[in-house]
Each structure stands twice: as C-alpha cells, then as structure tokens.
Amino acid sequence: MTKKQTAVFKIVLTGLDKDPRALLARSLRGLGHEISENLALEEALKLLGRTSYDLLVVDIDRLEMDLSDLLKTCKRTSKEAAIVLVGSGIEVETAFEAARLGAYKCLSKPIELERMLDVVDRALDGARLRREAGSVRQIVVGYRQADRFVVGKSDLMQKIAEVIEKVSASGASTVLIQGDSGTGKELVAKAIHFLGDTMDRPFMEINCSSLPENLLESELFGYEKGAFTDAKKSKQGLVELAEGGTLFLDEIGEMPLSLQSKLLRLIETKRFRRIGGVKDIEVSTRIMAATNRDLRKAKDQGKFRDDLYFRLMVIPIYVPALRERKEDIPILASFFIDYFNQELNRSVRGLSREAQEVTMEYDWPGNVRELRNVIERAILLESKDLILPEHLPSDLQRGRAAHGSIPGSSRAEGVPISLKEAERRAVAEALSWAGGNKSKAARALGITRQTLRQKLKAYGMVNKYPPG
Ligand SMILES: Nc1ncnc2c1ncn2[C@@H]1O[C@H](COP(=O)(O)OP(=O)(O)OP(=O)(O)O)[C@@H](O)[C@H]1O
Ligand SMILES: [Mg+2]
Known part of the structure; x- marks a missing residue:
C-alpha cells in the first residue's frame, strides 16, 4: 500500500531466505527505503544499537537465540524500531508472547509480497508519526x-x-x-x-x-x-x-x-x-x-x-483537556483517520479545510475520545474522499455557528456580534486578503506582527496560519 506520503525509512532484514529477501528488499528500495540485508542476527542487533532503525524484519525459523531474549534485546538496543517476525507455522502462543514482548506482527510462511509490504507499511506507522510530528522533538x-x-x-x-x-x-x-x-x-x-x-x-x-x-x-x-x-x-x-x-x-x-x-x-x-x-x-x-x-x-x-x-x-x-492544546487536533485527527481507514477498510484522504476549521473551533468536552468517535463516524459516512463539515455531528456545527467565527459564513444579517468576534473576523479577513502574509495583514490592521501573532494564538488560528 502506498497510500501515505513517501518517507525514507531504515529497515533491517535478517535471517530471511535468499529469494524472498531479495524480492522484499527490491520492493522496499523501490519505495525509497534504505535496506540493510544479508546480515547475521548478531550483526543486525549491533547495527540496531548503533544507528536508529525504524524496522527490523526477522525470520525466526533458524533463530539461534531464544525468541523472548531476542525481543528483549531489541527493545533494549532500539526503543523505536518496530519488529516483524516471519516463520513457518508460528503458533498462537508464540505470536501472543511475541506481541506481549513488543513485536509488531508475526507472519506465517508462505508470505505473499503484497501482504508483507502491507504489514511493513503499517509497522512503520510509529516512525511515520514521529517523523510527521516534525522537528518539534519528542512528540509521539x-x-x-x-x-x-x-x-x-x-x-x-x-x-x-x-x-x-x-x-x-x-x-x-x-x-x-x-x-x-x-x-x-x-x-x-x-x-x-x-x-x-x-x-x-x-x-x-x-x-x-x-x-x-x-x-x-x-x-x-x-x-x-x-x-x-x-x-x-x-x-x-x-x-x-x-x-x-x-x-x-x-x-x-x-x-x-x-x-x-x-x-x-x-x-x-x-x-x-x-x-x-x-x-x-x-x-x-x-x-x-x-x-x-x-x-x-x-x-x-x-x-x-x-x-x-x-x-x-x-x-x-x-493530562490537559483537548481545548487547551488545540494544535494537537490536526495530528490526532490524521492519526485516527489512518487508524479507521485500516480498521474499516476505507481510504479517506483527510479533513476538508472547512471541516478542519470546524474541528479547531469546537471545544471538545469529551476530549480525545470524542474526537476519535467523531472521526470514526465520519469515516463510516464518507468512505473514500475528504471528510466534509456535513460528516461531522451537529454539535460541532452548532459550536461553529455560536462562535460565528468563519469569515464569510452565512450568518443572519443584522444580528449583532461581539467586539471580540468582530476582531476575530477582521483578523481572518485581513489574513485572507494578504494571502497569509502576516506582516502585510498586520499593517492593514494597524497592529504589530507580534500582536497579530498573539491574536492568532488566542483565537486558535495558529494552525491555519502557522508561525513564520
Ligand atoms: N494523545 C493521544 N493519542 C492517541 N490516542 C489518544 C490520545 N489520548 C487519548 N487517546 C484515545 O482516546 C480514547 C480515550 O483515552 P483514555 O481512555 O486513555 O482516556 P481517559 O482519560 O482514561 O478517560 P476516562 O476519564 O473517561 O476514563 C482512547 O481510545 C485513547 O486511545
Ligand atoms: Mg480512563
């Protein structure tokens, strides 16, 4: 599956038979990943300790150490690498034990390439998230x-x-x-x-x-x-x-x-x-x-x-309420979209701009659980394209109407709005007029860039107009 944006990940393959290994390595390289193959387990483990790897794929059929020792060693040497095990007729107990010790997945041979690539793709989710979360250090x-x-x-x-x-x-x-x-x-x-x-x-x-x-x-x-x-x-x-x-x-x-x-x-x-x-x-x-x-x-x-x-x-x-950390909403939403796409076998691409605005303006009294439920419901309603505001529950829409914070939204004429609200709109309109250029928008509003930045933060609009 290549649904997600291509990022380069470091993958170690060890213990696999020659032909399937070559095939897998070629396909993964084709996706742009860096592959270290043809390594003995011991070398692979050493490598794992030295460089940060994202994924280790191990064939356990001819494993020279105890499986649980292997998994514990992996965990010690590299906290972040996901582990996928392959083997002939892996028993349920073994798979269960491996999962308990942190293996991402056990696959029984014979393994089709398609299936393997799919599992690898999912196993890389953690690394992908860490990457996506950006340069903000430890986030996931x-x-x-x-x-x-x-x-x-x-x-x-x-x-x-x-x-x-x-x-x-x-x-x-x-x-x-x-x-x-x-x-x-x-x-x-x-x-x-x-x-x-x-x-x-x-x-x-x-x-x-x-x-x-x-x-x-x-x-x-x-x-x-x-x-x-x-x-x-x-x-x-x-x-x-x-x-x-x-x-x-x-x-x-x-x-x-x-x-x-x-x-x-x-x-x-x-x-x-x-x-x-x-x-x-x-x-x-x-x-x-x-x-x-x-x-x-x-x-x-x-x-x-x-x-x-x-x-x-x-x-x-x-653990703070979601409304106190609204900048987490987009990344949480995309995390849940990925999750439910897999669970429900959908391929929703994301939230439309408008829908994202709705999620940013809502107060989320039920916090992350509520966001998770909202995304699940939306994915059930929309199976492949973008999640639109109409896929979101009416509570969220009401929050939006009450705040009336969308520039250009259809609002009954002649209904008075608060000063704060007027200010919020003026800010949004200036930014949209200035094509997102904050200095230009600030000049038009007659305030400093610094003040504009504070207002964006106060109105939870930072995400729409990230700092820069
Ligand atoms: N930061 C997060 N990243 C990903 N998922 C999250 C995050 N926070 C919460 N969730 C998900 O939201 C749901 C609710 O989380 P959890 O059950 O831990 O909340 P809680 O604080 O224990 O709630 P309660 O007080 O109702 O017991 C779970 O499905 C959890 O996986
Ligand atoms: Mg709880």
Whole structure:
C-alpha cells in the first residue's frame, strides 16, 4: 500500500531466505527505503544499537537465540524500531508472547509480497508519526503494545511525553494521572508501563467506582479461605497478580476511606494482607492511579486521605483537556483517520479545510475520545474522499455557528456580534486578503506582527496560519 506520503525509512532484514529477501528488499528500495540485508542476527542487533532503525524484519525459523531474549534485546538496543517476525507455522502462543514482548506482527510462511509490504507499511506507522510530528522533538510516544501511540505535538503533550519516558525508565513506584474524561489518562498509564522494563509484566486495572466497598477490597487484596462465608478457597487479589508490573486504579477519588488506608500502607511498606490473612505478603507492584475529579478538593472535603494524596502526588501527571492544546487536533485527527481507514477498510484522504476549521473551533468536552468517535463516524459516512463539515455531528456545527467565527459564513444579517468576534473576523479577513502574509495583514490592521501573532494564538488560528 502506498497510500501515505513517501518517507525514507531504515529497515533491517535478517535471517530471511535468499529469494524472498531479495524480492522484499527490491520492493522496499523501490519505495525509497534504505535496506540493510544479508546480515547475521548478531550483526543486525549491533547495527540496531548503533544507528536508529525504524524496522527490523526477522525470520525466526533458524533463530539461534531464544525468541523472548531476542525481543528483549531489541527493545533494549532500539526503543523505536518496530519488529516483524516471519516463520513457518508460528503458533498462537508464540505470536501472543511475541506481541506481549513488543513485536509488531508475526507472519506465517508462505508470505505473499503484497501482504508483507502491507504489514511493513503499517509497522512503520510509529516512525511515520514521529517523523510527521516534525522537528518539534519528542512528540509521539509509541509503545509496542498493539501499535498504540500517544500522539500530540503541543508543548503540553511534549512535556507529558518526556515525563512518560522518564517515569517508565525510573521504575517509580507511584504515579497519579489527573485530567478530564477522555483526555488519555489510561493511555498514558499504559505507555509508562509498556515502554519500561515492566512491559513483560502484568498491567492490571480496576475502576474504583465500579464495585461496592467489600468487593473492591477483595478484588484488590484477595482473601484467605474462610475469611467470609463465600470464601471457599483463598484467592489472590490484583495487587498480587500485578507483581512486578502495574496496578492501575482508575477513579481513585471514589475509593472508600477504609481502603485508602490499606492502599497507603501497601505503597509505603510494599506489604499487605489478604482479607482474613494473618501474615504480610510482600510485593513490588507499581501503583498508578487516575482521576477525573479534583482530588485536592476531595482531600479538602475529607473524602480523600491527606497522607495518601501527598504520597500519590510525588509524581503527578496532568493530562490537559483537548481545548487547551488545540494544535494537537490536526495530528490526532490524521492519526485516527489512518487508524479507521485500516480498521474499516476505507481510504479517506483527510479533513476538508472547512471541516478542519470546524474541528479547531469546537471545544471538545469529551476530549480525545470524542474526537476519535467523531472521526470514526465520519469515516463510516464518507468512505473514500475528504471528510466534509456535513460528516461531522451537529454539535460541532452548532459550536461553529455560536462562535460565528468563519469569515464569510452565512450568518443572519443584522444580528449583532461581539467586539471580540468582530476582531476575530477582521483578523481572518485581513489574513485572507494578504494571502497569509502576516506582516502585510498586520499593517492593514494597524497592529504589530507580534500582536497579530498573539491574536492568532488566542483565537486558535495558529494552525491555519502557522508561525513564520
Ligand atoms: N494523545 C493521544 N493519542 C492517541 N490516542 C489518544 C490520545 N489520548 C487519548 N487517546 C484515545 O482516546 C480514547 C480515550 O483515552 P483514555 O481512555 O486513555 O482516556 P481517559 O482519560 O482514561 O478517560 P476516562 O476519564 O473517561 O476514563 C482512547 O481510545 C485513547 O486511545
Ligand atoms: Mg480512563
């Protein structure tokens, strides 16, 4: 598939049979990629460590090392390279294990070239995104779990990307992720888990608001046989099951006070007792908690323990609402368009200019989740060409009408508009008159270029008229 713009990627092929390798190498070179082939695995791994590669394709039929060692080594030497494995009759368990350890895909022989190129193309998505995101440094945190990415290019998301990488490398034992619903808290938690050494350890999650207190307690901490009437035999809780990995406590703000103290003890001593147990069990489970409530307020109201609050706040991550980082909208939209094109077998090219404006003007109360849903719906409505404003839900259009911010849009005559609105239009019109030339537009408006830039930022128009 050549649907995406051609970018040059570095690809290593190792262990493949001569003929299929030559064919694949030729086709990939034909697409403009740089290929290193004919390398022994050991050399390939060394190369991976020295130069930044985007993709490694390995034939595992005559593999001279343990597959999981191979994958772990790859991950250590090159965090970013995607890995595609090929082999004869790869068993489901092997494929599953490989995916768990970060392989992008396992393909069983015989492999048609077309299929292989398709998989390679998708496997390069992470690299492509990182590239597309531009020169703004670390913007996309791709973690090798079912090709998931934390996408963004705003300064705010860049900072989060840095924190994700630091925290995942540090093995820190508690993290609190705050942010409105749909901002990506769970995604951030998983990225921390799957980017670090914990990647091949369990990630267990539970929503603290979904169960009554006693059930939540037994789910978390487990119980001993006879602890209560129904306890016919002992059971491990999630704290134990997540040993060495992560326990993700969603909506921590809803955790009952009695359990909060038990959790605090676990965090501080790394020990806990099952319900009805008499001895402590030691664990090294990392606790990540998330909340879309103001936890400080809950603390001030006495609904959340002070000491637990401060313990969790050692590493706080705040995921901002989408409206606070509108410059992420286009890249997120294009990420979801690619994603749903693949999922739904469509070939939508993108958002029309108008539709993009609509997405930039809307407030996104449901945040990234809402954007994802909107794109999915639009792709269902429009299968091959551009997404137009009419493919977007009426909520978005209303936002637009309410803001009335589109120059030249059909608006009832004689309806008064606010000064701010008038200013926004004047700015948009001046820019369009000046063909996007900011100095010219600023002169026409009688303001400085600097002021114009501030106004563009304030009106979320930076994307339409990028700095320059
Ligand atoms: N930066 C991002 N890049 C790509 N996808 C994202 C990003 N942020 C969120 N998403 C996607 O948006 C959806 C919602 O994200 P997630 O479930 O992590 O949100 P949340 O903050 O946990 O929401 P809630 O508070 O409702 O539980 C998911 O499908 C997630 O993959
Ligand atoms: Mg969530």
